[in-house]
Amino acid sequence: MAKSNEPIPWSLFSAGGMLSAILLPILIVITGILVPFGFAPLESLGFDRVHAAVSGNLLVKLILFGFIFLSFFHWAHRFRFALVDMGLRKIKGLIGFACYGSALAGTVITAALLWRI
């Protein structure tokens, strides 16, 4: 039986899953409950404030980059297996290429956007 390179996508997948599981609820509470229902001032999510927090702040950019890029790979891995399990086993090579390729493209775009802020 061939040794598998699967640890690479799987570790990105699980890191992305872990991060989203921890951070997404916090984001939902802030952006979906606290701010809209007035528990926190609206300006706290104002464009200027958020922009200032990111631009020129390498640490924030790095954290955002890590979170976004791992989430992309989490999605890619999950979606790849979802499609394969739905019966597209015959083209699983192509599916893997398309899923991880999209995640990679998303990662490059994220890096470029963060760089320009």
Next chain:
Amino acid sequence: MDKTMELEIFRYRPEQDSEPTFQTYEVPFHTEWVILDAVNYIKDEIDGTLSYRWSCRMGVCGSCGMMVNGVPKLTCAAFLKDYTGKIRIEPLEGFPVERDLIFSMDDFIAKLKSVKPWIIRKEGEDKPLEEGEYLQTPRQLVEYQQYTMCINCMLCYAACPVYAHDNTFLGPAAIALGQRYNMDSRDQGRDQRQEAIASHEGIWQCTFVGECSAVCPKDVDPAGAIQRAKVASTIDYFKELLLPWGKKS
């Protein structure tokens, strides 16, 4: 006969049936009866041609697994009183049927063998018999004890959608049993097992559906075992990639 119940049972007798059929039997209802009791009643009192496996009637031998209304169950642990209406009994899903409720276990047995489920010592490191047993602390025992509870009933395979799609998958119980020995402080055979476990057909086919752990009658939690094996194999992989000189011979 007071209350009765109907069992709709999968029949296939290769010498006379070109295709499987279902046959319905009426059995007496007793609150203390399990499904296996009802099936035994059919065999003894109604239709002696019905074939199925069972032995212990106490959830130990692992041979009485069947699909009960589409769910893999040990029929000696599933009570009639928990069902209403006709109960549909079929052979465990995912295996080739040989006759009625009996299916071929060859694939599972071969997979079980491939993970070498026994204690392996490195060459020259096994103690001579006179020196006695390998001792283990209670804490070391707890590490793997849960996985020793497996009775090879194969319910987890019948529940696994990955195995149903592609039976090259090594599958839940075999991986859990490999883990059982990998985590045993007396064992040194993990490298040998990795060949089957860390392969494409091994843990990496698993998409963590978790149904195996949901149906396991012994709380083995094979899904958890697979996740632990994935973490350990990933660590191995990166170690080998980043520190190639540390590669084990």
